Amino acid sequence: MFKVNSSCNITSARSGLLQTAHGLIETPVFMPIGTYAAIKTLSTDEIKKMDFGLVLSNTYHLYLRPGTEILDQFKGLHNFMNWDGAILTDSGGFQIYSLSEFRKINDDGVEFKSHLDGSKHYFTPEKIVDIQRDIGSDIMMVLDVCPPSDATYEEHTRAVNLTTQWAKRCLNHLKNKGPKYNFEQIISPIIQGGTSEKLRKISAEQLIDLDAKMYAIGGLAVGEPKQEMLSTVNFLNDIMPKDKPRYLMGVGTPTDLVECISLGVDMFDCVIPTRNARNGQLFTYNGKINIKNAKFRNDRSLIDPNNNSIISQNYTKAYLHHLFKTQEILGYRIATQHNLSFYNNIMNNARSAIKKNNFKEWSTSFLKSYNN
Numbered sequence: 001m002f003k004v005n006s007s008c009n010i011t012s013a014r015s016g017l018l019q020t021a022h023g024l025i026e027t028p029v030f031m032p033i034g035t036y037a038a039i040k041t042l043s044t045d046e047i048k049k050m051d052f053g054l055v056l057s058n059t060y061h062l063y064l065r066p067g068t069e070i071l072d073q074f075k076g077l078h079n080f081m082n083w084d085g086a087i088l089t090d091s092g093g094f095q096i097y098s099l100s101e102f103r104k105i106n107d108d109g110v111e112f113k114s115h116l117d118g119s120k121h122y123f124t125p126e127k128i129v130d131i132q133r134d135i136g137s138d139i140m141m142v143l144d145v146c147p148p149s150d151a152t153y154e155e156h157t158r159a160v161n162l163t164t165q166w167a168k169r170c171l172n173h174l175k176n177k178g179p180k181y182n183f184e185q186i187i188s189p190i191i192q193g194g195t196s197e198k199l200r201k202i203s204a205e206q207l208i209d210l211d212a213k214m215y216a217i218g219g220l221a222v223g224e225p226k227q228e229m230l231s232t233v234n235f236l237n238d239i240m241p242k243d244k245p246r247y248l249m250g251v252g253t254p255t256d257l258v259e260c261i262s263l264g265v266d267m268f269d270c271v272i273p274t275r276n277a278r279n280g281q282l283f284t285y286n287g288k289i290n291i292k293n294a295k296f297r298n299d300r301s302l303i304d305p306n307n308n309s310i311i312s313q314n315y316t317k318a319y320l321h322h323l324f325k326t327q328e329i330l331g332y333r334i335a336t337q338h339n340l341s342f343y344n345n346i347m348n349n350a351r352s353a354i355k356k357n358n359f360k361e362w363s364t365s366f367l368k369s370y371n372n
Contacts, residue, residue, distance in 0.1 A: 001186070001213055002245045008359040012237050012264035015354040018214075018245050020086040020138040021183035022078065023053045027245060027266040028350055030257065030343045031056040031088060033274060036065065037081040039340075040274055041333045044083045050309075050341055053085045056269045059131050059141075060092025063121075064114055068134040076136025076181055088139040088269075090249070091128050093190075094146045094218075105145065107162065125169035129187070133180040141216060142170040144190040149223035156194040159219075163192045164206045171210055188247065190218040195228040197235050204239045215240055216247040221270075230259060237264040254283055254346060254370055258363050261350050273343045277335035280324050283342045287370055289317075291335065296321040303334075309341035 004016040018025040032039045032047060035058045039047055047055065057077060062068075066080075074080040077087055096103055096112050103112035109124035125143045132140035143166045145159035167189040179185040189207040193199030207215065217236060220229045233248060240246055245266045251257075252270030260268070273283065280292040284304040289296075299317035307313070311334055323331025346366075353362035 002243070004243065006355045006357075008262070008354055009357060010360040011262035011363075013261050013350065013354050013359045013363075014264065014266070015351045016245070016266065018266070020054070020186070022084060022086040022138050025054050025086060026347075026351060028257075028261050028347050029054060029267055030347050031267065031269040032340055033057075033269055033271050034081070035061050037062065037077060039336075040278065041329065041336050042340075044081060046337065047083075047340075048085065050337065050344060052340070052344065054088060054138075055083065055085065056088045056090065057135070057137075058092055058095065059089045059128060059135065059137075060095040062089070062135060063092070063131050064116055068131055071134050071136075076134070078136055086138040087136070088247075089132050089135055089137040089141065091132070091141040091143045091190075092123070093141075093144040094250070096123065097146045097148075105162070107165070109143070109166075125166040126173045129170050129173045129177070133174075133177065133185065136179075136181050136183075137185060138183075139186045139188060139214070140174075142167040142187060142189050144192060144218055146192065146219050146222070147194065149194070151194065153196065153199075156192070156196060156199050159192050160199050160203045160206075163190060164203065167207055167210060167212075171212060186213050188212060188214045188216045190216045190249070191236065191240075192219045194219060195224055195232050197232075200232060200236060201239060204236060208239075208241060212244075214245040214247065216249050217265075218249045220248070221250040221252065226256075229256075230263070233260055233263045233265065240264075254343070255367060257343070257346055258350065258366055262359070262363060273339035274336050277339040278332045280335065282320075282335060283339050285366075285369055291317060291320050292324050293321075303338055304342070307338065307342050307345060309338060309345075311337045312341060 002018050004014045007014040016027045031054050033056050096110055099112050111122045128143040144163040147155050147159045174187050189212050191203045193203045247267035248265045252272045280290050282289050285306040296317040302313055304312045353359040
């Protein structure tokens with residue numbers, strides 16, 4: 001299912017291949033986020049042409065809209081959204097936990113009110129698996145408890161214990177029920193514990209005992225200082241299995257990606273490239289720019305000549321500035337495609353550098369150029 005093909009001899013960066021039912025994924029890999037079964041402003045054909053083979057969607061949101069009845073009629077999300085690549089679905093644990101005034105957690109599951117209409121729902125680990133069976137996810141995530149960064153040690157301890165209990169139930173339920181459609185579904189536990197090394201170690205060791213096919217690191221990028229995030233990932237690098245893919249959930253700036261690849265992470269997702277694009281922020285090899293700034297009104301230079309994307313090399317900053325000022329949808333589309341291609345190029349270049357055994361040199365050069 002997963003094989004590490006190359007490793008950096010200075011850092012923990014590695015490149016590999018992840019086999020899913022809908023394609024072979026090269027790692028490290030970044031997943032565009034399609035929360036509601038769509039990467040905002042782009043079609044699935046455009047995503048394919050950008051060489052993305054794995055996208056992320058969200059169980060909580062798909063459960064509420066369009067609902068599992070609709071997905072069942074289409075025999076899964078792949079057919080519904082016309083996507084023949086792989087799909088990973090987050091369990092919705094983070095979204096549910098963010099509804100602090102609308103949810104109640106007990107040992108069996110979580111009761112919550114829909115953010116749409118206030119209707120009451122109850123998720124158990126087994127129900128989360130069944131929803132993802134209806135979705136037809138290539139990779140499904142267990143139901144977890146994701147506390148905020150300012151949670152107490154006791155709250156993080158309870159989150160670790162519940163997440164382990166729920167992971168066991170999720171894995172057992174999928175094993176007993178099997179996939180709904182005619183292809184394999186991989187399920188991943190999620191390591192919790194905040195920034196406490198003690199709790200992270202407990203969580204990781206308990207979940208590793210379940211012998212799952214991959215593991216995720218959750219509960220980061222929720223407000224903790226960046227250095228604490230990096231220290232936590234580095235700490236887990238020595239504990240997590242070397243022969244299984246490692247997915248860092250929700251982390252995301254270009255520097256985060258490069259630094260965490262060096263710490264042994266294989267998979268990433270984040271809303272930053274798409275959300276920021278719609279607000280006019282573009283990522284380039286010379287750092288971030290806000291295309292809405294007046295200084296770009298007469299700028300005839302290309303969006304980013306160093307980004308090997310047709311979009312980035314065919315439109316000027318002045319034109320994109322104009323599109324944002326006039327609120328033309330084309331502006332959001334161009335910016336989104338540019339940012340996603342930039343992120344994908346980071347992954348492509350990182351994999352190439354790892355294979356050539358010069359990742360340390362490449363990453364140092366990238367970070368210096370990007371941060372200037």
